[in-house]
Every structure is written in C-alpha cells, then in structure tokens.
Amino acid sequence: MATPSFTSFRGALTRRRPGLADVVVFVAVVVVLYVIVRLGRGMTVSFAPTDVTSIDTSPSRLPYYAARSLLRMFVALGISTIFTFVYGYVAARSRRAEKVLVPILDVLQSVPVLGFLSITVTAFIALAPGSLLGLEMAAVFAIFTSQAWNMTFSFYQSVSTLPRELDELSRNFRFTRWMRFWKVEVPHAAIGLTWNAMMSFGGGWFFLSAAEAISVLNSTYALPGIGSYAAAAIDAGDLREVWLAILTMVIVVLGVNFLFWRPLIAFSERYKLELSEATDAPRSHFLDLLRSTRWPRLVGSMRRKVADPLGRAMAVFGTDTRPLHTDPVRRRVGDAVFGVVVAAAVVWGLVSLVGYTVDRDGLGVYVTATWLGFVTLLRVIVLVVVATLVWVPIGVKIGMSRRWSRLAQPVVQILASFPANFLFPFATLAFIHFGVSLDLGGILLMSLGAQWYILFNVIAGAQAIPSDLREAMDDLGVRGWQRWRRLILPAVFSSYVTGGITASGGAWNASIVAEIVTYGGTTLTATGLGAYIAEASKAGDFAKILAGVAVMSLYVVGINRLVWRRLYRLAENRFSLS
Numbered sequence: 001m002a003t004p005s006f007t008s009f010r011g012a013l014t015r016r017r018p019g020l021a022d023v024v025v026f027v028a029v030v031v032v033l034y035v036i037v038r039l040g041r042g043m044t045v046s047f048a049p050t051d052v053t054s055i056d057t058s059p060s061r062l063p064y065y066a067a068r069s070l071l072r073m074f075v076a077l078g079i080s081t082i083f084t085f086v087y088g089y090v091a092a093r094s095r096r097a098e099k100v101l102v103p104i105l106d107v108l109q110s111v112p113v114l115g116f117l118s119i120t121v122t123a124f125i126a127l128a129p130g131s132l133l134g135l136e137m138a139a140v141f142a143i144f145t146s147q148a149w150n151m152t153f154s155f156y157q158s159v160s161t162l163p164r165e166l167d168e169l170s171r172n173f174r175f176t177r178w179m180r181f182w183k184v185e186v187p188h189a190a191i192g193l194t195w196n197a198m199m200s201f202g203g204g205w206f207f208l209s210a211a212e213a214i215s216v217l218n219s220t221y222a223l224p225g226i227g228s229y230a231a232a233a234i235d236a237g238d239l240r241e242v243w244l245a246i247l248t249m250v251i252v253v254l255g256v257n258f259l260f261w262r263p264l265i266a267f268s269e270r271y272k273l274e275l276s277e278a279t280d281a282p283r284s285h286f287l288d289l290l291r292s293t294r295w296p297r298l299v300g301s302m303r304r305k306v307a308d309p310l311g312r313a314m315a316v317f318g319t320d321t322r323p324l325h326t327d328p329v330r331r332r333v334g335d336a337v338f339g340v341v342v343a344a345a346v347v348w349g350l351v352s353l354v355g356y357t358v359d360r361d362g363l364g365v366y367v368t369a370t371w372l373g374f375v376t377l378l379r380v381i382v383l384v385v386v387a388t389l390v391w392v393p394i395g396v397k398i399g400m401s402r403r404w405s406r407l408a409q410p411v412v413q414i415l416a417s418f419p420a421n422f423l424f425p426f427a428t429l430a431f432i433h434f435g436v437s438l439d440l441g442g443i444l445l446m447s448l449g450a451q452w453y454i455l456f457n458v459i460a461g462a463q464a465i466p467s468d469l470r471e472a473m474d475d476l477g478v479r480g481w482q483r484w485r486r487l488i489l490p491a492v493f494s495s496y497v498t499g500g501i502t503a504s505g506g507a508w509n510a511s512i513v514a515e516i517v518t519y520g521g522t523t524l525t526a527t528g529l530g531a532y533i534a535e536a537s538k539a540g541d542f543a544k545i546l547a548g549v550a551v552m553s554l555y556v557v558g559i560n561r562l563v564w565r566r567l568y569r570l571a572e573n574r575f576s577l578s
Helices: 006-016 018-041 059-093 095-110 113-127 133-160 164-172 177-206 208-212 226-236 239-271 285-291 295-317 328-361 364-399 402-417 424-434 438-450 452-463 467-476 480-514 529-539 542-574
Strands: 213-216 219-222 516-519 522-525
Touching: 018 059, 018 295, 059 095, 059 133, 059 177, 059 208, 059 226, 059 239, 095 133, 095 480, 095 542, 113 133, 133 177, 133 208, 133 480, 133 542, 164 177, 177 208, 177 239, 177 438, 177 452, 177 480, 208 213, 208 226, 208 480, 213 226, 219 226, 226 239, 239 285, 285 295, 328 364, 328 542, 364 402, 364 438, 364 452, 364 480, 364 529, 364 542, 402 452, 424 438, 424 516, 424 522, 438 452, 438 480, 438 516, 438 522, 452 480, 467 480, 480 516, 480 529, 480 542, 516 529, 529 542
Parallel strands: none
Antiparallel strands: 213 219, 516 522
C-alpha cells in the first residue's frame, strides 16, 4: 500500500472536505497567536541590572527557548522590513540623500553587533526599569542590526535599476508616488528582497548567541533562548548539550523554511518580469493549501478596505511626474550647500570621536587598530574571492533550475541560517588537534557566516532572469561560455554586487566572533581587528571599542567606495534588464 503523502493529505482537505482546510488554518492561526501571547508574558518579568542571570541547560527547556528566540527573530524581521522600505526608497529616489544615506549604510553595516550592544544595552535597560523588556529590546535591536543592512542594500539596488519601461509606464499613467511604490517598485524588488530577507534571517541566527548572552562592560545578561543555551553549553564544555542545540536549530530552520520562506519564494514568483509563464516556477505545498481556502479572499477583502482609503490619503504626496532633468545652475548651488552641511557634520563627528579616544588611550590606539584592520582585510579578500569562484556557478545552477531549487533550497537555508558559532567548539578541537592556527582557521569561521550572501543573491538574480530570454537563447542555440557571457553574467551581475558588498560587510562583522573562540577552558585568538574589538567590549574599554569600530567602518566604507560602488554603477548603466 502506498504511503500517504502531504500532497494526498492536502487533496483530502481541499477536494473532499472543502471546509476542513479553512478550519485547519483557523486553528493554526489561533494557536500561533496564543503562543505569541504566552511568550510575550515572559518578556515583561521583573529584572534588575545587578542580577546575575543564568540559563537552565536542561534539554526539556529547549522547545521554550527555541520559541522565544524565534519570536525575537520575527519581530526583528518586521522592523527590518519597515526600515528597508523607508531607508532604501529614500536613498534610491533622492540623489542628494543617496550621497549621505548610502555611506551611512556602509558604516552601519561595518559596525559589529557587539559594538551596537556595548553602546545601546544600558540605554534599553533604562527605557524599561525593573523589567526584562529593556533587555529584550536590546536583543531585538542587535538582531535587527544583523538583518536590516543586507535587505536595504537589495531594495535600494532594485529601485535604482528599475527597468526603463516600468518607469515610463508609471509616469504615463500618472501613478501617485504611493501607487508607484506598491505597484511598480516593490513588485520589481520582490524576488531579490525575499531571498535577501531569508539570508538576513539566517544572519540573525548567526549572531543570536551574542544577542541573547550579552557580555559587555564587565556585566553578563542572559535571556532565555536557544542562543544563550548554546553559549552556556559551550562555556561549560558540554558537547552533548551543544549537539542538542544544533538538532533543535535544524528542526526550527526546516520548519520556518517550509511554513514561511518557501511559500514566500513561490508567491514572489508572480512578480517576475516576463512575457510568458515560466515552466519551472518554484512551488510550495503549504502555499497551495492556503490558496485553496477561503482565507486569501477574506484577507484580500480586508486589505482592500484598508489599502483603498490609505491609497487615497497617500495621494497628498503627489503623482509620479518628477522631471528627469533639473536646472543645472540651481542643482549646482543646492549641491554645494548640501555638501558643506554634510562635510561640517562629518568633521565635527570625527573631531569629537578622535578627541575622546586620544584623551583616554592616546593616538597609538588608532595605529594598533589600523594595523590589525589590515590583517583582517586580507582575510576578507580571500573569503570574498573564494566564495565568488565557488558559489556563483552553484547559485546560477540552483536559480535557473526548478528541480535543483526544490532540492537545494532547504539545504542552503539550513547552512545559511545555522549559527556557525554553534560549531566553533568542534572547530576549536579540530584546530588544536591538527595544529591549525586561528590566523588561518579564522577565514573558515568567517566564511560560515558571510559566504551565503553571495550564494543567495546569485540564486535570486538567476531566478529573476525572464523565461523569454532563456527560451530565446535556447532557440538560437547559445550554449556554454557564450551563454554565460551574453545572458547569465550580465543578468546576475547586479545581484552579485549586492551579495558581494553584504558578504564583505558580513565578513568584517563575523570577525568579531571568529577571531577569538572559546570552548571550556581553551581559548584561541587570531591577530586581527575583530579580536581587538571583542576583547575591548568584554573589558568595557569604550575608547578602544570606539577606535576599533571607527577603523573597521573606515575600511568597509573605503572598500565600498573604491570597489563595490563602482560595480553598482556598472550594473545600473550596462547590465539592467531594460
């Protein structure tokens, strides 16, 4: 007898008992809301900054810890999405704002999670005195800082490279700015943004231990969560509990992939820019089940009741009739005034920062940080080059094949979402056993958290290639290197640049946890800026923290200006699908 599959179960729900699928979805929604309410209660319990917090490493607590961590991740993802739409849109649509917002984004991307925590955790605790809510907000903010920048770069790049025909369509129909945003720009960015959001979600898992087990200013704060559970198990040197945390993470990642990311990827396929329907579009059994119920129609009706009045209200922002050219004299004068104001603000900030750090530790702190930053830079370059050579062909293969996408996407999601620092104890033991220095092994540890940005962006770029172009290449018999040179590389280039710039920034951020690893009583330390900032953060030395973060930001911004921004312009001018 054949074993019943999920497909047959879905068919039973949708064909034999049409109302049963609606009931199942309704019950699932109620259960999710109930769980959120119950978990939310645990975020407002009493807490004092002087308390010494500890984590119960009993395996029975893992389901609860996983649920608490998952809630933090989705709250941070929601905030990151709002930030992405606002910040990315303004940066892409305002020429002057772009000159300020994009460099700021470069700086924010380069600031490590520990840097944000060192500066903000005390302020968040003060916002909710006597309650754990302040520490929860600090953890969510830390996860947000590991998610938002990649998503924002992706949306900014998509809006900046909007095909000319879509731009003309919006202007000819005199869309309001709100209509252009939701009906043109967001749909055009949907595929790339979905894949980057999935990658950013994985980046949040990578820094979960740092966000939930916070050690700053000689104080330790621990929140219930799978990240803090793993950190406690690693400190205790208990490999059994580390393996249990790893198993729990795999289950959570698979569940989130099946119930959330896979349906979202399949749904975003409807926004692919092509004339003919793709024959290898990604599918989701869970999304098919939802579509078979009455819930999409109900949600659509409610959305229209909210969206239509909101759209009419947003009409006050005017229509999309911005002139393509402005008066050059007025533009030059405005640019000059704008540049002077921005330059003055930057100079004031740099003088204040350098003055504070020099007064505390002297000018030598910058000399040390600059040298250590150069060492870390070499690791970042090796990582990006190797990741490009390895993952671009693999990403293209996955993105252009329905079969490979269906098989590889869950595996890739697990690899990208899995917190690599959970594996650091095993890496530490392996490095000690084989006599590998962390100066070299640190590149491998950094790659576990950064290389996936390139893979995910290339997959998204390959998946967004219109079927019309692929079929035209097939009809013309274009194969091999010619196909790569004429179609694939130009089509995925802008997505690769987005992946490269975020992988580079992610590698710098990952150096904080990859250049100094601890398991039980054994600690390995590499020479580099990441280890320098981590040690300064643990000791509560604000001057060294600020100097290290400033130098890291300088390196990241310099590389982005000299390399990645030029590649962005090349993508906009030569490789846009317009």
